[in-house]
Amino acid sequence: MDGNGRWANRRGLPRHLGHREGIKSVREVVEGALDAGIQVLTLFAFSTENWDRPPQEVTALMGLLKLYALKERIELRRQGVEVHVLGDLDRIEPATRRAVDTIVDGTRGGTAMRLNLMISYSGRAEVLRAARLLAERVREGDLDPDEIDDAVFSEALFTDGQPDPDLLIRTSGEHRISNFMLWQLAYTELHISPVLWPDFDREDLFAAVDDYQKRDRRFGRVPSA
Numbered sequence: 001m002d003g004n005g006r007w008a009n010r011r012g013l014p015r016h017l018g019h020r021e022g023i024k025s026v027r028e029v030v031e032g033a034l035d036a037g038i039q040v041l042t043l044f045a046f047s048t049e050n051w052d053r054p055p056q057e058v059t060a061l062m063g064l065l066k067l068y069a070l071k072e073r074i075e076l077r078r079q080g081v082e083v084h085v086l087g088d089l090d091r092i093e094p095a096t097r098r099a100v101d102t103i104v105d106g107t108r109g110g111t112a113m114r115l116n117l118m119i120s121y122s123g124r125a126e127v128l129r130a131a132r133l134l135a136e137r138v139r140e141g142d143l144d145p146d147e148i149d150d151a152v153f154s155e156a157l158f159t160d161g162q163p164d165p166d167l168l169i170r171t172s173g174e175h176r177i178s179n180f181m182l183w184q185l186a187y188t189e190l191h192i193s194p195v196l197w198p199d200f201d202r203e204d205l206f207a208a209v210d211d212y213q214k215r216d217r218r219f220g221r222v223p224s225a
């Protein structure tokens, strides 16, 4: 969800107002994804690296996360959206953590769509965590190193049990992965949108899905006849 800061700068506003505006795009995209029949929507809301931003911006982002969780819980539940929050949640201060737990508990069992909010998350940290978990199992004699294959490794990630993403949308025109889902994106199609996140709406989402539908996915194999 990139471009909030630039959206605010261009209007002479403080950066946190760009993030606040970005919440509207989250609602737009959730609604659009539900209408498009998307089963799993994953939003990169706060990276491990974002902890190094100025304290007032971190505080504003945590405040928005809390607000989002408290404000959206009922509507998401009504829409059948099951929210999961993935990342190093121990770093989140208690009041925000409680709000996060409330939205996760309050939407459990929703079957229309799964919404993953990646908070205090980075792809490398996730891979390192998985490596440690597996190493621990090896040390305890519960796992033979030769048994570690794609499936076993995937099970040790936060996204255990979920399919790899079909499509990654990067907003604001940046051509970078920025430490996001490094393992899971192996064969994901990339769509770079020039639109800043606060301006990103359901039409932009549908344009990305249209673009995706024209792709020929080969997963490293030759084209099908």
Ligand code: FPP
Binding pocket: 001, 002, 003, 004, 005, 006, 007, 019, 020, 022, 023, 026, 043, 044, 045, 046, 047, 050, 061, 064, 065, 068, 069, 117, 172
């Ligand atoms: C990146 O834009 C965006 C973020 C670091 C935060 C995204 C968070 C929200 C939209 C609000 C919280 C979301 C939820 C789901 C509760 P940037 O600040 O790096 O923008 P820039 O590259 O233009 O500076």
